Amino acid sequence: MKYESPDRSPLLFLARPGDVLRADDEHLLTPHERRRADALRTEDDRIAYVAAHLLVRHCAAALTGRPVESLTLVQQCPECGSTEHGRPSIEELPDLHVSLAHTRGAVAVGADHQPIGVDVEHAPEEGLDPAVLRFALTPAETDSVRSADDPPTAFLRHWVRKECLVKVGAVTLDELSRVELDPARESAAEAGRTRGQFGSLHLVDWFDSALGVGVAAAAARPPVVGSFSTWARRRTT
Numbered sequence: 001m002k003y004e005s006p007d008r009s010p011l012l013f014l015a016r017p018g019d020v021l022r023a024d025d026e027h028l029l030t031p032h033e034r035r036r037a038d039a040l041r042t043e044d045d046r047i048a049y050v051a052a053h054l055l056v057r058h059c060a061a062a063l064t065g066r067p068v069e070s071l072t073l074v075q076q077c078p079e080c081g082s083t084e085h086g087r088p089s090i091e092e093l094p095d096l097h098v099s100l101a102h103t104r105g106a107v108a109v110g111a112d113h114q115p116i117g118v119d120v121e122h123a124p125e126e127g128l129d130p131a132v133l134r135f136a137l138t139p140a141e142t143d144s145v146r147s148a149d150d151p152p153t154a155f156l157r158h159w160v161r162k163e164c165l166v167k168v169g170a171v172t173l174d175e176l177s178r179v180e181l182d183p184a185r186e187s188a189a190e191a192g193r194t195r196g197q198f199g200s201l202h203l204v205d206w207f208d209s210a211l212g213v214g215v216a217a218a219a220a221r222p223p224v225v226g227s228f229s230t231w232a233r234r235r236t237t
Contacts, residue, residue: 010112010219011063014120014208015228017051017107023232025054030072032083048102055228056100056109060090062231063111073098099167099217106211114220117167119160120213123152136162138180153207153214160216161196161205168218170201195222 029037033053040046053073061068070092077086090096099118100109108120124132128151133142141158148154161181165171171179181203186196193206204223205216217223 008063008113009221010110010114010116010217010223011059012108012110012118012204012215012217012223012225013055013059013062013228013231014106014108014211014215014225015051015055016105016211017047017102019229020051020055020058020107021047023054023058025057025068026050028057028069028071029053030074033073044104048104048107052100052102052107052109055107056088056098056111057090058228058231058235059109059111059226060093060096060098061235062226064093064096066093068235099164101163101167103213106208106213106215108215108217110217110219110223112219112221112223115168116217116219116223117164117169118215118217119163119167120215121156121160121163122213123156125152128152128155134177136176138177141180156214157205157207157216160214161203161218164203164216164218165198165201168201170198170218191225193225 037046037049040049057068057071057073060071072091073088074091075086075088076083088098088100090098096111097115098111099116101118101120103121106120108118110116110118137158145151145154162176166173181198186194189195193204196203201218202222203216203218207214
């Protein structure tokens with residue numbers, strides 16, 4: 001059963017960790033994932049880790065039509081061979097690209113047949129650190145953020161978009177302060193989202209007020225934002 005991603009477009013899911021865990025799929029985790037989850041210091045961190053690792057399987061299954069039970073999430077660093085870090089992938093679908101991110105109370109994942117990057121973050125709670133602004137933004141972006149009605153949320157939007165560009169491999173962390181996203185290449189989309197472009201990449205981003213997070217994804221084609229709850233219902237019918 002395939003999902004609502006027309007023409008095999010990139011698919012993005014955002015969900016609360018608790019909603020993902022209610023699908024009762026923790027048995028899908030590998031022994032390595034269970035050990036990593038158990039080693040985390042707080043229960044909130046463990047829940048977010050588990051939810052992200054399960055949700056990305058559901059996203060891959062929804063995009064490809066493969067049963068979620070047949071998919072194994074793996075990570076391996078191409079440089080050192082370590083399985084403790086590195087870009088995630090689906091073992092059974094080596095040509096599929098996936099990305100995952102989690103923060104307190106929210107997990108976001110993406111899947112595509114070309115590289116994809118996804119990020120989700122909360123707005124800064126203690127104001128804007130000038131050092132972080134210098135690291136992440138161009139001077140023009142810094143001025144825009146400081147003059148915004150809600151500077152933390154304005155900064156958040158820049159951060160999640162740039163972070164997903166890092167994850168898709170378009171830029172590096174060291175380049176963030178030199179990468180400026182062109183507002184002229186942005187347009188409003190459904191549900192309060194914004195669509196934009198960076199070179200040949202398509203971006204979608206928005207602030208989810210219910211979860212209090214900013215979300216962004218970058219892919220070779222415009223990402224389709226799906227509903228995990230809708231997918232879960234379809235999966236059981």
